[in-house]
Amino acid sequence: MHRIDCPWCGVRDEAEFGYRGDATVRRPAADGDADAFYAFVYDRTNPKGWHVEWWQHVAGCRQWLKVVRHTVTHEIRTVAKAGDDVRAPSP
Amino acid sequence: MSAPERLSPFGPEAKPGRHGAAGGTPVSITERRVDIVQVTAGREAEAPFADIVKDATGLSLPPAHQAAFSGEAMVVWVQPSGWLMIKPRGDEGALAKALAGVAGDAVAVVDQSHGKAVLRLSGARARDVLAKGCRVDLHPRAFLTGSAATTTVDHITITVVQVDAIPTYDLILPANFAEAFLEWLLMSAAEFGCEVRPPT
Amino acid sequence: MSQPHRLAVGGRIDRSRSLPFRFDNRAFAGHPGDTLASALLANGVRLVGRSFKYHRPRGIFTAGPEEPSALVELRTGARQEPNTRVTTAELFDGLEAMSQHRWPSLAFDVSAVTSLVSRFLGAGFYYKTFMWPPSFWEKVYEPLIRRAAGLGRVAAAPDPDAYEAMHAHCDVLVVGTGAAGLAAARAAGSAGARVILAEQDFELGGGLLSEPAHESWRQSMIAALTAMPEVRLLPRTTVFGFYEHDVLGAVERVADHLPTPSDHGVRQRVWTIRARQTVLATGATERPIAFPDNDRPGVMLTSAAMTYARRFGVRAGERAVVFANNDTAYDAAFALHDAGVIVAAIIDVRKATPRADGAYARNIAVRLGSEVIGVRGGRQVSAVAIRARNGGAERVIDADLLCVSGGWNPAVHLQSHTRAKLAWDKKIAAFVPGSPAQAERSAGAALGIFGIARSAASGTRAGIEAAAAVGFRQASAFDLPAPGGDDDPRVEAFWQVKAQGKAFVDLQNDVTADDIRLAHREGYVHVEHAKRYTTHGMATDQGKTSGMLGVAVLADARGESIEKVGVPTYRPYVTPVTWGAFAGRDVGHHLQPIRRTPLHHWHVRNHGIFLETGLWMRPLYYSATRETGWEPILREARAVRQAVGICDVSTLGKIDVQGRDVGIFLDRLYTNTFSTLAVGKARYGLMLREDGIVFDDGTTSRIAEHRHLMTTTTAKAAEVLAHMEFYHQTVWPELDVRFCAVTDQWAQMSVAGPKTRLALQGCVEGLDLSNEAFPFMGVGDGTVAGCPVRIYRVSFSGEMAYEVATPAGYGERVWEAILEAGKPHGILPYGLEALGLLRIEKGHVAGPELNGQTTARDLGFDKMIKKKGDFIGRVSADRPRLLDPDRPRLVGIRAVDPSFERRLRGGAHMVEKAASTNSLGWVTSITRSVELERWLGLAMIRRGPERIGQRLFAAYPLKNEVVEVEVTSPHHVDPENLRVRA
Amino acid sequence: MTHYSAFRLFIEGLRDQTGWTRAWRDPPPKPAYDVVIIGGGGHGLASAYYLAKEHGIANVAVLERGQIGLGNVGRNTTIVRSNYLFPENNLFYEKSLQLWEGLEQDLNFNVMMSQRGVINLYHSDSQRDVYARRGNSMRLGGIDAELIDREQVRAMAPILDFDNARFPIQGGLLQRRGGTARHDAVAWGFARGADRHGVDVIQNCEVTAIRREAGRVVGVETTRGYIAAPKVGIAVAGHTSHVAAMAGIRLPVESHVLQAFVSEAIKPVIDCVVTFGAGHFYISQSDKGGLVFGGGLDGYNSYAQRGTLPEAEHVLKEGVALIPILSRLRVLRQWAGVMDMTFDGTPLICKTPVPGLYLNGGWCYGGFKAIPGSGWCFAHTIAKDAPHALNAAMTIERFRDGGTIDEKGAGPFPWLH
């Protein structure tokens, strides 16, 4: 069971959160073309290692959080607010 | 406007009385009939809004996962720039209107008096009852009087506020789940015995 | 009720009380403090079960949860519980147990003939046969195999007992209460840490329970721990899994030692323990040695025989032979001797040991450099055949108990769950915990440390370190047990006796050393391949006692070290866990919490027939006589088409959206424009996912300049809110918008039908409902029966309709007031079914059309897609194959035959000719029409709009039905939308 | 190599099983092959087998980084069926099912294919219609499917809860030809079968790079040296993204974890495969007597082959809700496998932008049943350098051009499929 340290609420169980995948892809600007949207919607690195990803504290403060998590060990390195600039540590 | 009596969201079966094991030190469960308004301040609106609340209720806006109370009034942090303001039941919609009137556009004021239900759970074993569904650590080293947490209990999103050291908790829950939650709570408390008190 | 094998004195049982119990319908008695195993042994019962494959007689092999052989069906009726280890079942008054996996009786088991042909049934034999003739596999062979397999039987009726979950948090979790665990818990507890101490046994003490010399220390430790307010003791609690993020699962057997759980009590609970640090003081398991017939009843682990004598006051046999490769067995042998068991000989594979002197002092014969090569007796050991290892003649020693000790395996399972790698400890010839991968450390025998004093010291260290790691410093020291002589286990790695006969390496699954060698010969040389091919270590005991033997035999066959070969992956559960315990309270009707609308109890009182839709309960229709079929639905729908009806639509998702940028935000959320919506007006909106597929729809009203109230579908309410928050918080944080879910705040009812206005005018105050003052898509406030209402003039049914919303607590009052006012106009409440009927007639899309596969264009919403400006899904919706005119598109269909005999069904496929198999699309929704008096529906058909007027067939091969239909516009009723504006 | 038969078993029984030989050889890698298949799971081994058997291409190596058969093929809930909605899927899976039906004899290895029937339960009319759409699609494609009512479900699986359920059972979509097969045996049987045809099954040989010259594949770097091959097929399931990335290919694939469970062995209680329609739970009983069951994905990207506590609670509560008499039974073991989830839930069997490189992946949680069919189609695609009609739609391009095959309608969220 994941335990995620919400910057607002403290450490909480996975059950309170929703997931939305890779947070390194960004929605293209309003004039983005088909390629840009393909990349946003479908193209994924799918790393075996550190992954920067979206989790929402649904049954809590309802904030979308940027979580840096290891996809093999499930270790969580960072839990940041949506606007924060966080990167995956080098493997 | 004064409006007719509201129907309790806890359903017709929620009658005062004793449930579960006899003897021991039972916990008590009381429906709190209150008005609740959810307020969400826009950016930059938080500070002026805090003053407004202070003036209106005498309460400071509590920081993250805290609640502030004074008498029967309570303000509970629920999300960044978002609080629940709870007061004894008054005229229909009056609390929301009053707040909206003074807060203006920069603060979203939403009446939840019917959308949320409040149960007060109290007794020496209250913590043990909640531990059967509440995932948050309620141990006194981690959660004190004035602490608040929105979390899931029995799969339902509930805001838990510790009111005193007995311990007593106010459980703020979605009205549509009120009956289901009460059922769970009675089952979980049955081992210790449980007194359902008349609503206040 | 004599207990012939009960010792006169000693043990932790209460001889003053007697507990009657039954095994295989025979009556016996034991004492409080007994397990079923000790009570059976006390009564001289040796034969307890049959093995899985060969149905060989089996007895009690261990004294703990690692038991591979002695499994029974415990209790009867709805409480029957298969595969229960007699070694952990606490005796209670009236306990009933039956042997299992035998027929007709335990003593005479017909299936034991498999043993005679066992030479043909080597490992994996079934992969090589049963292939001819092909049809025989399913008809003949497999049914036979299935019947023969399996062990016990599950109960025939649902479980009457309750279970529950428990959530816990602690600084230090200590698993195990032997010398190491007690010391660790006390060290951590006295440092001030919050400690949980879990022990699977019903008594705390582990190995100490068989050490009378340390009893006072044990008691003082427990007393000290009990006195610490932040230490929680959990007996009868097995920690079954060590999961990620330092969460451990444990199961507490609250009432398994009672005939039934107490009133208001549960049988078991699953604990979810979030531990900042964990100390694994789980002890060690003794392991056997593989030799021919090492599975006979009467062959037992040496420590188990000792435990029966010392803890339970039971002689597991009269005359014992001990077969060992290590020194700990001597201590056990001496304990047996001191308890009055004759120890005929100690057969030691080693050439020498300092312990031999202790044996001679007790007049126990020791045969060094010897091995056991066979066991005499079928259902019970009668003698043991031995020989010198360097070759020598066979000698036979009479004995009814053969104690075997092949050394000790530290209980490393929990650590292995964390993916920590094991390390090989040559000194004890066993795997020990490797460096930790999570916040844990091991102590005592679990770490490969033997001796009470040394274990206690190791536990103390672990407890101090664990507490320190989370910021607690030890405050006060406590006494440790006095060191007790020579604690060196001195073991010589010795695994198998190579002699003729079946030497088992997995007692429960009947895997022999020969099976392992066969697997190796056939190329299944990796330990995981060998495991799977032979099923070694896959039984209910997961190879806890004999697993290492198989590994050792494989290593020998490979000519490699055990360290190199490794063990198969250990996974949860340390011991198997009851399903019910995991389910907790979430069973039967409580599987999911029920979500009720504010009108729920009105529906209940007024004969609503309910349907579970997601978590909601919604009335399908109303019928006092509980009719089935279409009649009640048609009645309700007719009321709407001809007069007026009222329907509870409180389940629709409602989101209050406020802020200066609401208009901009909604424009990006919906395919159509909302920024232009006037205050006091509602508009229908369509949302896409970013891949261009329709996500959700609903009407949204502008309540004030900077405030909108959105409605979503019932099913998607939560998803839509999360979706909005996602885009707001992560993509467009600059927009000033705030969301608040208000679904629960409102009771909402749709009042629809040509007489709606008349009905509402009879009860609504403060709002002019005339068409001029309050046109279609208007929004306004008023009161009904003194309650505030907000009224939206929107229509799902296609009739003139008003949706009336009121704060939830007034729902019933408003609903009843409208019913009262509508009475003269023939008002009826209508349910989900009539609602569906009406919307299908009208051609409004819902769940079956918005199924995640359709685009806005597919649904005929081309006009709702704005040409300018960004919105979610805009770009992806224009991918070429989503624009393909050949895609299925929404149309209406009507049965050509107006009689209701040949019914249309949802899920039918559209085909060109009655016999065609080429699908042109499918039927999404159907209904009996009250307006057109025939079956009609909606369908997604390739080039559908181009086919309007054509005849096609709705094929439903599942029922061999084909119905001819005409393709029409989806709007079967009032396509001009006159009624809604009337 | 020893032929398997009852007669042979008899003979070997008489001579203490001494005559059996290795099921497959353990050859060292050769410097070059006509085709290299990366991945010794079900798909890789079946592909090699059919390359040799159907196309006469036997100079093939299957390179497995660890031991064959210990990936998903050796850890799944073994359900075999062809009850899919879209013809692009159901015709493909039907081909696979037909191959399953003769696999024992074909491979001379008893993979215990057992057609005891698969029931997908429905609990409401709307769910029935969704299943009916699927069942009718199957029937139009010539595939067996039946829509059964509550009483028919009861007759097949009387132990389900028909009386006290939160979500009462209304009926089910039944495919009688569906069932289960023995997971391990499938890997071993194909390995042995491929080996018999001359394929080299090479274990402990991890591919670390894909070498290209002038844009074309020429071979692979491995932990056991360079191996040349003009054609390379990827069949690495959970690791598809990584191996594809070795050739510069990025995919709409994420790795997610699915868990499975087995109970203690008990006497037969359920003969068919049952899938709960009001949650995520499916169950069957193995020939050994253990109940094998599972639920949904963990819900987040993961390569951890490890069971979790929330999923255990989730799956077991649905298990007890569906079959209350299992409440007192014990669950024995919990494990997990890494799924290569595509963004529409449908697999990829196709050529790639790199000539000579072929892709077989995106199996999600349903690739066990696909093993023979996928091997057969992939072999065809590699041998002919063109897809078979059965896998023509299973391309990477479908995500760009909007031709996704989204059976569930869950959209581009792999963890929801």
Ligand SMILES: Cc1cc2nc3c(=O)[nH]c(=O)nc-3n(C[C@H](O)[C@H](O)[C@H](O)COP(=O)(O)OP(=O)(O)OC[C@H]3O[C@@H](n4cnc5c(N)ncnc54)[C@H](O)[C@@H]3O)c2cc1C
């Ligand atoms: C719990 C669970 C339940 C499931 N239930 C079902 C079910 O009921 N029915 C069904 O049809 N499907 C089911 N599946 C899905 C099915 O198991 C998989 O889709 C299928 O097995 C995947 O194909 P595979 O057998 O080739 O994969 P694998 O067996 O995983 O084979 C891939 C192989 O590639 C190897 N590899 C990876 N990288 C490299 C490299 N660089 N070099 C060399 N080798 C490499 C791996 O070691 C592995 O052996 C389930 C899966 C799981 C985990």
Ligand SMILES: NC(=O)c1ccc[n+]([C@@H]2O[C@H](COP(=O)([O-])OP(=O)(O)OC[C@H]3O[C@@H](n4cnc5c(N)ncnc54)[C@H](O)[C@@H]3O)[C@@H](O)[C@H]2O)c1
């Ligand atoms: N006499 C014996 O039979 C025996 C057996 C083992 C150890 N010892 C001796 O005891 C001393 C070691 O003490 P120790 O404390 O390390 O071991 P221990 O065997 O005394 O205690 C381990 C305890 O952990 C419990 N346990 C194991 N796994 C568990 C789980 N998953 N959940 C809950 N409880 C679990 C066991 O029931 C046992 O009570 C040494 O002297 C050793 O030689 C004796």
Ligand SMILES: Cc1cc2nc3c(=O)[nH]c(=O)nc-3n(C[C@H](O)[C@H](O)[C@H](O)COP(=O)(O)O)c2cc1C
């Ligand atoms: C269909 C099936 C049946 C299984 N039956 C058993 C079983 O009876 N006993 C057991 O210990 N494991 C059983 N397993 C689980 C395996 O032991 C193993 O956990 C699984 O294949 C995953 O491998 P791993 O745990 O080594 O990673 C079974 C697995 C499958 C797929």
Ligand SMILES: [Zn+2]
């Ligand atoms: Zn939070």
